[in-house]
Amino acid sequence: MAEISSLHFSEFPSILNVLVIDSDLKLLEFIKKTCNQYSYKVMTFSESLSAVNLLRERKTHIHLILIEVHMPIMDGYEFLQFVKKERINVPVIMMSEDDSKASAMKAIELGACDYRNKPLCEDMFKNMWIRVFIQFLREHRTQNNIESLGDDNKTEGTSVKSEFDSSIVGRRNSTFRESDDVDESKNSVNRVVWSQELHTIFLDAIRRIGLENAVPKKILEAMNMPDLTRGHVASHLQKYRKFLKQEQQRKLHEENEMYLVSGNKKPRLYASGENNLQPTHPGLTCNIMEPPREKLYDPNVQVAEHYHAEQQTLAHDSPYPLPAFPNISITNNFPESSRYELCSVPDAATIQMNNMQHPQIHRIDLPSSFITISENSASCPQNYNFCMNMPPQPVVSGENNIGQVARYEYNNGASMHYPPQLPQNAGFPNGVVRYFAASTDINDQTIKKELNSMNNGHHNP
């Protein structure tokens, strides 16, 4: 039943193409000579990249690869990763002078089918074809299984498509298996076990079709696994999406903590909420940093001038710690590598209603045309007011009827309370501009470019 017909054996090539990669030219010569004795056709490379190119083209059929672990530019391990990633189903034998268990384990873990210590003995070449044959059998079994659903004897060892497992592990190594045929009642269901390997194939399928149009049927097709049904994939997809969602939520939360924590100080404000946590500019991450005080009051900095002016007019009765100004202009005078985000601050009523401990800051998804980085003052829709959000550390905290209260002192002597009382005037800001110093991998250029592209078509000069 499960045996491979002799017909298949005849399909096994009598001459095998072996790819050998090693920077030791003498060794290459030795391998070539030895292999030729056993009817292997050998192709040698002294560095990995040419071999990679050859494999990528997939023009030449390679049956077996021998590669030295320590290679310049791309070492043996990286090579294995490449083979795995490109789903090149060719057994790879690693060679190295390093006889440590760790090195061998790493190689096998990355998908090598064998690990050989140098110096090599001639013997290994004689039986090298077996590695290829194992792969050959796997591929045939997989094909056969397409027509033989439910053939008990074949469920095992089936469907290994992407990897060439070490034969040491033996039989228990199929990419996935349905529940063991331990004579269970007929109507017991065969559960698919989503092993790491199977999940990897699943992920790879999704990667190829793109997450947004990854639906069960397409994934199933892309996975090209016999015995797997759309139902299986659908179920797994549901779990996977759930996982992604949680993951995204978690990251967002972490990111927000980052924004809101300055140095090793405790978070002053907490961001929360479901939908209003969308980053204004997805894809960029920043660390929050308060601008240096001297910059804040630097008369050369336009924003700081606004800040001053507004503070004088509003600070006395402002429930908010920072002043508002109707039009925001972020100038090039501002420190380099900085970026800005718009955030909404819920009004006091909302704070009260939701029993918030602090006025939570929600980043809001405003069109980025609201933000302009330019030399000149930029226009901003009149229905939005913004202020700079650079609250200093509280010096005193206590309770009032809203909840926790902290008093902040500015170095110009002003002070105010947080969270705010109800705004005194209706025109009070519902938004703030937060100042961020970009993390090192983001430069001003990146930010400007991003903003520009987002502004495209929406920007009113």
Add this chain to the structure above:
DNA sequence: CGCCCTATCT
């Protein structure tokens, strides 16, 4: 009907 999706079951 086929397929996707979500909720619910086991």
Add this chain to the structure above:
DNA sequence: CAGATAGGGC
């Protein structure tokens, strides 16, 4: 928990 199943909706 992980995977299967039911059932609504398009």
